[in-house]
Amino acid sequence: MALILNAKELSKAFGSAPLFDNISFTCEEGERIGLIGPNGSGKSTLLKILAGQLTPDAGEVALRKKTRLAYVAQDSVFLPGVTVRARMEQALAGSTVPHDEREAQLVRTLGRAGFEDFQAEAASLSGGWRKRLAIAEALVLAPDVLLLDEPTNHLDLAGIEWLEQLLAQQPFASVVISHDRYFLENVATAMVELNRAYPEGLLRVAGNYSAFLEKKDEFLHAQSKRQEALENMVRREMEWLRRGPKARTTKSKARIGKAHQLMDELGDLNARTRTSTANIDFTATERKTKRLLVLEGLRCELGGKLLLDVLDFVFTQGTRVGLVGANGSGKTTLLRLLQGMLPPSAGTVTKADGLRIVYFDQNRPLDPDTPLRRALAPDADSVVYQGRVIHVNAWAARFLFTQEQLGQPVGRLSGGERARVLIARLMLEPSDLLLLDEPTNDLDIPTLEILEESLLEFPGALVLVTHDRYLLDRVSTVVLGLDGQGGAQRFADYAQWEEWLDGRARTKEQTAPVAAAAAAAASAPAKKKLSYLESREYETIEARIAGAEAEVERWKAALEDPSVFSDHTKIAEASEAHERAREAADALYARWHELEEKAGG
Numbered sequence: 001m002a003l004i005l006n007a008k009e010l011s012k013a014f015g016s017a018p019l020f021d022n023i024s025f026t027c028e029e030g031e032r033i034g035l036i037g038p039n040g041s042g043k044s045t046l047l048k049i050l051a052g053q054l055t056p057d058a059g060e061v062a063l064r065k066k067t068r069l070a071y072v073a074q075d076s077v078f079l080p081g082v083t084v085r086a087r088m089e090q091a092l093a094g095s096t097v098p099h100d101e102r103e104a105q106l107v108r109t110l111g112r113a114g115f116e117d118f119q120a121e122a123a124s125l126s127g128g129w130r131k132r133l134a135i136a137e138a139l140v141l142a143p144d145v146l147l148l149d150e151p152t153n154h155l156d157l158a159g160i161e162w163l164e165q166l167l168a169q170q171p172f173a174s175v176v177i178s179h180d181r182y183f184l185e186n187v188a189t190a191m192v193e194l195n196r197a198y199p200e201g202l203l204r205v206a207g208n209y210s211a212f213l214e215k216k217d218e219f220l221h222a223q224s225k226r227q228e229a230l231e232n233m234v235r236r237e238m239e240w241l242r243r244g245p246k247a248r249t250t251k252s253k254a255r256i257g258k259a260h261q262l263m264d265e266l267g268d269l270n271a272r273t274r275t276s277t278a279n280i281d282f283t284a285t286e287r288k289t290k291r292l293l294v295l296e297g298l299r300c301e302l303g304g305k306l307l308l309d310v311l312d313f314v315f316t317q318g319t320r321v322g323l324v325g326a327n328g329s330g331k332t333t334l335l336r337l338l339q340g341m342l343p344p345s346a347g348t349v350t351k352a353d354g355l356r357i358v359y360f361d362q363n364r365p366l367d368p369d370t371p372l373r374r375a376l377a378p379d380a381d382s383v384v385y386q387g388r389v390i391h392v393n394a395w396a397a398r399f400l401f402t403q404e405q406l407g408q409p410v411g412r413l414s415g416g417e418r419a420r421v422l423i424a425r426l427m428l429e430p431s432d433l434l435l436l437d438e439p440t441n442d443l444d445i446p447t448l449e450i451l452e453e454s455l456l457e458f459p460g461a462l463v464l465v466t467h468d469r470y471l472l473d474r475v476s477t478v479v480l481g482l483d484g485q486g487g488a489q490r491f492a493d494y495a496q497w498e499e500w501l502d503g504r505a506r507t508k509e510q511t512a513p514v515a516a517a518a519a520a521a522a523s524a525p526a527k528k529k530l531s532y533l534e535s536r537e538y539e540t541i542e543a544r545i546a547g548a549e550a551e552v553e554r555w556k557a558a559l560e561d562p563s564v565f566s567d568h569t570k571i572a573e574a575s576e577a578h579e580r581a582r583e584a585a586d587a588l589y590a591r592w593h594e595l596e597e598k599a600g601g
Helices: 043-051 084-093 099-112 127-139 157-169 181-187 209-242 250-273 331-339 372-376 392-398 403-407 415-427 445-457 469-475 494-523 532-560 568-600
Strands: 003-014 017-028 032-036 058-063 069-072 145-149 173-177 190-194 202-206 291-302 305-316 320-325 346-351 357-360 382-385 388-391 433-437 461-465 478-482 488-491
Touching: 003 043, 017 043, 017 058, 017 173, 017 190, 017 202, 032 043, 032 181, 043 069, 043 145, 043 173, 069 127, 084 099, 084 127, 099 127, 127 145, 127 157, 157 181, 181 209, 181 469, 190 209, 202 209, 291 331, 305 331, 305 478, 320 331, 320 469, 320 494, 331 357, 331 433, 331 461, 357 415, 372 392, 372 403, 372 415, 382 392, 388 392, 392 403, 415 445, 445 469, 461 469, 469 494, 478 494, 488 494, 532 568
Parallel strands: 032 173, 032 190, 069 145, 145 173, 320 461, 320 478, 357 433, 433 461
Antiparallel strands: 003 017, 003 058, 190 202, 291 305, 291 346, 382 388, 478 488
């Protein structure tokens, strides 16, 4: 492949703080580069330099002649009153696309991006659709290189999959900043991590995210061995220097020089490899009650749209729900219902006495003028965490903030740093139920990994709304999918939810030819029919009953096992499991009879 972009020996600093120094970056035709790195390493700055929006302090960026480059910023902002079509026409006005081809290019690009109403006001779109429009504005220019800064932060799961397919199918090269590990796994043909821990300021690996992890592990292992060898050599040279060698001979002078060189190299290596990770640990209450919150017949309508219809769910300690659905399907609404911020249209939300609920809001309401010190410790120069008083300096250090930053206003922090502030505040509130609405936006991968471990160790219940499929699969014990039409389905994992969506789409395509006949029959006397979701449930219920009966038999056999029968702990556990299995089977039989009666009506 031919080189299309070549950045040489780039350096950039803001004030006295260098972001990166003397780094080089290349991109070839058709290459899809995933750009990662810790918060504050300069990823967005590097992308702006490549896009020509920022000038480096040193170095240069060279593009192959006639190369078309398009850049999509992290935040997509549109003026009120401007339509989707108008935005696209404005983008085309400054392009090299011939006038007689612009309308076809506009319609084709918006269609591929999933837009149906070209006259919709851009500013009124949801965050995910605003991001799609921003990407479409870049695509309409037919770029040779597309630069994307954190596009997955604002896209819903369907939008992320759309972007994956788009990048994989199009011939242009792309450089994408993202911390979505599944996205990087599915899309990247090369990975670059920007990090001062590497001798060249970055590590580049051919392949996707898995290949990168393997090579990074090999590099760190080799670096660790080198560090260990250097420490041994420096120790020997230090002992020799302490004996007071005479620096008169050429040989002695050379050895003294070599000793200082080794010490400098070790000091540089130690400085580069000194890493920190945010210390995240959510605090639970001392509650002993297992049943925390019960939803019965929950129904919610907003603005004439049915979002939830007859939802039953029980939250117990250890329940970790991954909440999925398209933008506008009711995920944030359900979180507000659970918190009590919204009353249900029907049904009940029953909370355990004194239930403590903590809510992480995706809108992140932080006053930009508030000093970091006050944002972390609002009432004093210390906080109380898990019964201990911690000074704000030490509390800030847990989240990778320096003492120099404490006086800075929150508005000067990066997106990832603001996310860490909100998590720090969240950790100070003991809770039984955590409601997390997109907590992963702007977090780097090391912080995401710490967040995962904290959520897995949290003893209470939690509901997680996230576009990060890796986090969703790792943390959730059940996935609750909202279809945006009132339906809510339970799944074992995200893959099952996707399969269900695919099956529904196929069914819709297959039933389209008979839609006219169904409409004609609508005037006939009404019969009691199963809804689409009920039909899907009815098709699979016999298999699920068989599975439930097999589970009952398995625990019945366990109760008869001598090794279980003779152990009081095991017999109690097996009895409880057998009872739960029997109740589940009975519930399925009752539901089967209910559906049979309705279908026969």
